[in-house]
Amino acid sequence: MNICFILDPWADLNPEIDSSLRVIHEAALRGHKVAIFQPKNLTIRENETYAFANILTRMDKVPESIPAFYKKAKFRKQMVPLKGFDAVFLRKDPPIDNLMLNFLDSVKDDTFIINSVDGLRKANNKIYVTSFEEAADYIPETYVSKDIDYLEQVINDCKKDKMILKPLDGFGGHGVIVLETKAKQNIRSLLEFYISGSGSKNYVILQEYIEGADKGDVRVLMLNGEPIGAMKRIPKEGDARSNVHAGGTARKHVMTKTELEICRCIGAKLVHDGIYFAGLDIINGKLLEINVLSPGGITRINKFNKTKLQKRILDFVELVHKRRENAVNRKINFRKVIEDA
Known part of the structure; x- marks a missing residue:
């Protein structure tokens, strides 16, 4: 298989703990062709989506140690068509690059993308969790808005001593605070900072504080x-x-x-x-x-x-690829039967 990973710069990965590197290493162990690049490396050539990608040079023996693999890995840069990849892993830290998704729209029917472009448009926000009606009993009360007066009223009406306040587009715990609902003199200032502090209006989330x-x-x-x-x-x-x-x-x-x-x-x-x-x-x-x-x-x-969870992840991707390849081959065979009829 040909597999590419859209991720943060290779030099920024921590070989001791990085999850993406575990999957890349497993793909290399299995002999797959591996490429990596950043969203900024996407381009259009003759109406097709390409990327200036770093292609992992094949090793005589891939080290079992992931830090050793990371240290030994060498790449060559080449402009390659995305439709030539069987699978694309999106492993770029938030916030999402919407222009990147626009590039990937042109290949989403030909390449298995994890996670799908349309899925990411729908799910890459903290509102997504509220769309699971079957899990309604397991979802905390959630409020999302840019309206300071409304959010202040939500806090004032809260019967609990605490709520969680966080930016809508945050990740890794950045900007998450516990709000004391009785601290009236600080609430409006905090909301103004979270909503307007960057110079533009941003959505924030208020969520009930979960005991424990x-x-x-x-x-x-x-x-x-x-x-x-x-x-x-x-x-x-x-x-x-x-x-x-x-x-x-x-x-x-x-x-x-x-x-x-x-x-x-x-x-x-x-x-x-x-x-x-x-x-x-x-x-x-x-x-x-x-x-x-x-x-x-x-x-x-x-x-x-x-x-090694990366083994299960690659098993799944290989299974999807096999099923897609089988479907294409069946279609070709069926067409030949009709053409020869």
Whole structure:
């Protein structure tokens, strides 16, 4: 197979923990042709979408150690057509590049994209979680707006002492704070900062505070509508965020019946929407977010459970590719039968 990865600069990847690198390494181990590039490398040539990609040079023997693979990997730059790839992994950190999606529109019918272009347009925001009607009982009360007066009224009407405030386009725990609903003198100033602080009006999210959030959350990785691994994330002392990038620590976790039920409730819709690989953030039986652009956690879950989730991910992609190839071959054979009739 020919597989490309749209991701952040190679030099910025941490070989010890990066999830994307685990999948790239597994693809190289299996002998697939691997290319990487950034969204800015996309271009149009003679009405076709190309990329100035870095092609991984084949190794005589791919190191089993991922840090060793990262250090040894060498690339050659070449302008290549995206339709020549069998699979495209979108592993770029948020926020999403909408122009990148426009480029990918021209190849989405010919190449398996993970996650799908249309799915990302629908799901790459924190509002997406509210669209799962079957999981309504597991979703916290959520309010999204740019209207300061409205949000201030929501906070004033809240019967609980705390709410969560965060930017709509944030990731990795950036900008997430616990709002004390009784701190009236600070609320409007905070809302003004979050909505207008960057110079333009931005949407923010208010969400009910889930009891037990101070003890951490659960990150669940979903593949093709099924949970394949989970870990507990514990915030550092004095911080409301459990994200590892924000200083939290990860621990082994066995999923509860409620967490498995949440996965069951949302799995089919994720697949229907073209979201084949996602990360769920769950606190005390409530689904807070669905991360669809570049969900992480593979390395730590692997370590806790002595597994290699990247193998399951590549197995899935290879299966999809085989099915697509078989469908094309059947179509060709059927056409020949008719032509020879």
